[in-house]
Amino acid sequence: MAGERILIAKVGLDGHDRGIKVVARILRDAGYEVIYTGLFQTPATVAAAAVDEDVDAIGLSMLSGAHMTLAPLVVQETRARGSEIPVILGGIVPAADLEPLRTAGIAAVLTPGATAEQIVNEVRGVLDRAAAGR
Amino acid sequence: MATNREIWQRAYDGSPKRDVDHQTMSGIPLDAVYGTDGSEYPGVYPYTRGPYASMYQSKLWTMRMFAGFGTAEDTNWRFKEIIKAGGTGLSTAFDMPTLLGIDSDDPMALGEVGRCGVAIDTLADMADLYAGIDLGEITTSMTINSPAAVIFAMFVAQAEQAGTPRARLGGTLQNDILKEYQAQKEFVFPPRQSMRLVRDTIAFTAAEMPRWHSISISGYHIREAGSTAVEELAFTLANGFAYVELALQAGLDVDAFAPRLSFFFNAHIDFFEEIAKYRAARRIWARWMKERYGATDAKSMQLRFHCQTAGVSLTAQQPEVNIVRTAIEALAGVLGGAQSLHTNSMDEALALPTEKSARIALRTQQVIGFETNVAHVADPLGGSYYVEALTEEMERQAEALFAELDEMGGGSMLEGAIRGIEENWFQGKIADSAFELEKRLNSGRRITVGVNAFTEGNDEDQMELLAITDEDELRQRKRLDQVRHDRDQQAVDAALARVAADARDPQVNLMPALIDAVKAYATLGEIMGTMEHEFGRHVEVPVI
Structure with a gap:
């Protein structure tokens, strides 16, 4: 995973940012940048940042109920930039x-109560599948 | 000199009493409070045991259920259901676009209209929201912060249009902007400009609305964002001191506004620590108001609070178990002497509550209030070696945090609070505490039933959830179109020009201009945009 971002x-x-900050530290402790x-952010700014930074995955954190509208838009905006970066949703x-989100191209969904180990494993799985698909 | 007990007795004798059988189920008669001649008493400085001598003997806490979803009409209907079910206060949840001061047709509002609360764009929505509810009778709370002054202007304007003069309106505006930067993160303007709006609402209500609480200084969101109970206690009171200093700087007399400040705390699952937290909060507030800020009116020293059970303690797994958590947390709030209480619904780790789950949550309060007899005796845990020691320790730890902030602010708690935000001091501490708790959960040192232990039954059938459809969003946009079409655009332009001019002059109170603007049916987004042009926008540099 060295260098994976x-x-x-x-x-x-x-504005709920407790979860995303905890997940940031969990992923960092697991060795990711x-x-x-x-x-x-908007779906477009996130997609642009992901492509510019050439990251290996995008993680969205959504607790406001707008995920069905916004999460698929992040996937679309990313694909529109010619990128296959996988998008993971938590919240x-x-x-x-779950099923409609999968259909819309969300690679994995993490819900409340997911442990650090489950989060890290899920992200690993997504990154491995993305690497295998390239 | 009169003993504490004698001072209490005099105040108690002069208080109205509820007509209830004041005894246990076996018929043992009960005193209103227990103590010794020299011990602390409720209604006696420093008010550790409660702000009033008679506490629930006079009046049970207000069962104030927070509600809001979809359009104003949807929420008005839910309000009326709450009143019918025996709720004794209203509390309004606004949707994300409203909380951030943008209109329902703003591109950033896509997918968020009516999801987390009710969508309010103009005075027309505000009129629908409270239609048929007598605002001179029931008190109303509004959870709104960055655009609080504008929403408050709409509230006052619609009540007056419906025939209730502003002086008769009772209720609470959350209006606690400091904790937005620290924890809740629904900010718009930079901190100092936002504080000017807070100052204007405090001055306006002090002058014109004697029954209104201008701020509800809120630890709830600080705790939900991950702080410890001690941090919730300390940061909330520190923010309170900052607002006091703000109003003093504006030339107000401390006793002219401090009696209208109220607090809002979390009721989390660590039962005794929560009770000690409320007791410590009352004692600290009384002492600081008297000694540091020179208050002489007892009401300025008496901390009164609303509390809400901890949303963050609810689990998506086996959601029915949340009823039990909520009951225990609510009991802590009551034993801690809350003036008003919201109980969360079992499904809130998954969605906004259904009508049924919200009713069970209200019934939980009614069981505590009417079946358990716990309201018979004020501060029933006062004098417990454990609770008194915990109260003192929380007080000590909070004072250590105040000292840090006071130093950061060079002797000003107001400056300390703002610098603490600008330097990510609060945000860093909250994130650290959240991560510490997460590590304890992950290592199994802390147990959450259904999450990291006792998980049998997690796969059972899903419960029915409240669904907010895209139709609400479309309906709200159409309604906004109609209001824009029907209004006098010249009047709107003139009113917005006055808002801009008044915003540029920091000496002016913005409330009159805001009330004029909402009466001209300027939208929330237009008014906030006008002010943003003058005030600028806050951008957080996040720490992870």
Whole structure:
């Protein structure tokens, strides 16, 4: 994983940043280089930053209920820039939304109660699948 | 000299009493409070045991359920259901675009309209929100911060249009901007400019609205963002001191505004620590108000608080168990002497609550209030070796944090609070505490039932959740279009020009210009945009 980089982002108006900060530290402790966009990003700014920084994955944290609108847009904006960077979503996501999110191209969804180990494993899995697909 | 007990007795005798059987279920008669001649008493300085001598003997806490979703009409309907179910106060949750002062048709609002609360764009929405509710009777709380002055202007304007003069309005504006930068992160303007708006609302209510609480100084969000109980206690009170200094700087007399300050704390799952926290908060506030800020009116020294059970303690796994957590947390709030209480619903780790789950949450308060007899005796844990020791230790640790802030501010808690934000002092401490707790959960040193232990049953059927559809967003945008179409644009332009002019002059109170602007049906986004042009925008440099 040496040198693997993950962009973590808050899109939309959601100010809840406890989770994303904890996840940032968990990923950093696991050896990843973590870049945090800060609050109030748009799908376009996140996609542009991810492509510019040439990251290996994008992690979104959403707790405001806007994930069904905004998370797929991040995937679209990223693909529109010719990039296949996988997008992982974490936050309050009802079970009924999981399948539509997968269909919309979200690589993995992490929900409340996920342990550090589960987060790290899930991210590893996504990165490995992305590498295998290239 | 009168003993504490005698001072208490006089105040108690003069207080109104509820008509209830003041005894245990076996018929043992109960005193209103227990103590010795020299011990502390409720209603007696430093108010550790409660702000009032009679506490729940006079009046149970206000069962104030926080609600808001979809459009103003949807939420108005839920408000009326709450009143019908026995709720005794209203509390309004606004959606993210409203919290950030943008209109429902702003591109940034996409997907967020009505999701986390009710969408309010103009005075027309505000009128729908409280339609058919007598605002001179029921008190109303509004959880709004960056755009608080504008939303408050809408509230006052709609009440007056509906026939209730502003002097009769009772309730609370959250209006606590400092904790936005520290924890909740719904900020718009830079801290110093935001504080000017807070000053204007304090001065306006002090002059014109005797029943209104101009700020609810909130530790709730600080705790939810990951702080410890001690940090919640210390940061919240420190913010309170900052607002006091702000109003003093504006030339107000401390006793003219301090009685209208109120607090909002979290009720988390560590039962006794929470109770000690409320007791320590009251004692610290009384002492600081008297000794540091020279208050002489007892009301300025009496800390009154709303509390809410801890959203962050709820689990998505086995959500029914959340009813139990909420009951325990609510009991801590009541034993700690809360003046008003919101209980979370079991489904809130997953979505906004359904009507049924919100009703169970209210019923939880009613069980505590009417079945358990815990409200019969004020501060029932006062005198417990454990609770008294914990109260003193939390007080000591909070004082150590105040000393750091006071030094950071060069002898000013107001400057200390602002520098602490600018230098990420608060934000760093909160993030550190959140990560520490996460590590303890991950190592299994701390147990959360259904999450890292006792997980059998996690795979059972999903519960039914409240769904907010895109239709609400479309409906709200159409409504906003209609208001823009129907209004007198020249009047809007003139009103916004006055807002800009008043914003440029820091000596002027912005409230009159804001009330005029909302009456002309200027939108929230237009008014906030006008002020942003003058004030600038806050950009956080995050620490991870």
